[in-house]
Amino acid sequence: MTQTRRRLSREERYRQLVETAWQLIGEEGTEALTLGRLAERSGVTKPVVYDHFETRLGLLAALYKDYDARQNALMDQALRTCAPTLAEVSRVIASSYVRCVMRQGREIPGIIAALAGSPQLEEIKREYESAFIEKCRCVLSPYAPGHKISTASLWGMLGAANGLSYAAAQGEISTAQAEDELRTLIVAMVERGRKPASGKDRGEKGG
Structure with missing residues (x-):
């Protein structure tokens, strides 16, 4: 039986995105941080990231x-x-x-x-x-x-x-x-x- 993954709350998603952003900067530097790159690393669509931060x-x-x-x-x-x-x-x-x-x-x-x-x-x-x-x-x-x-x-x-x-x-x-x-x-x-x-x-x- 396939287990359904629990959907993150808005606050939990925000924390995930912030932590992933820190990881991305630590590995690739600040210049590599874009909303599109963050969406890719976080496994979400771009609109999700834009909804939380709007801009870089x-x-x-x-x-x-x-x-x-x-x-x-x-x-x-x-x-x-x-x-x-x-x-x-x-x-x-x-x-x-x-x-x-x-x-x-x-x-x-x-x-x-x-x-x-x-x-x-x-x-x-x-x-x-x-x-x-x-x-x-x-x-x-x-x-x-x-x-x-x-x-x-x-x-x-x-x-x-x-x-x-x-x-x-x-x-x-x-x-x-x-x-x-x-x-x-x-x-x-x-x-x-x-x-x-x-x-x-x-x-x-x-x-």
């Missing part, structure tokens, strides 16, 4: 959204269980960011480059980056002098996170080196403006 730009935006969601989920889970100290929170942010990039490998630089080529997609990317920065501000500010961290410093941290993560993805540095350097930069950013302890504060005796 829509597909790229969906992939970036998926990447951002994974990154946030990884960081949120780690933040819920880590010790409430600057050292631990900084470690979580650094390791979550770097490991999410490493998990996607060479696919992420291609996606980001493609996003930058479209004003609409660049706006989406900037929106997610701004949300990440505000999350970092929220969890790091309690450890900063006056509980304040400048926006410029947070954007600088994000730039460093991107640079270090991609260097690790390209094998120029190790994952551990990228995480450690980013953690050090985050701690230095948060503690900037903190006054050095006086001799009295350090327990030193004068005279």
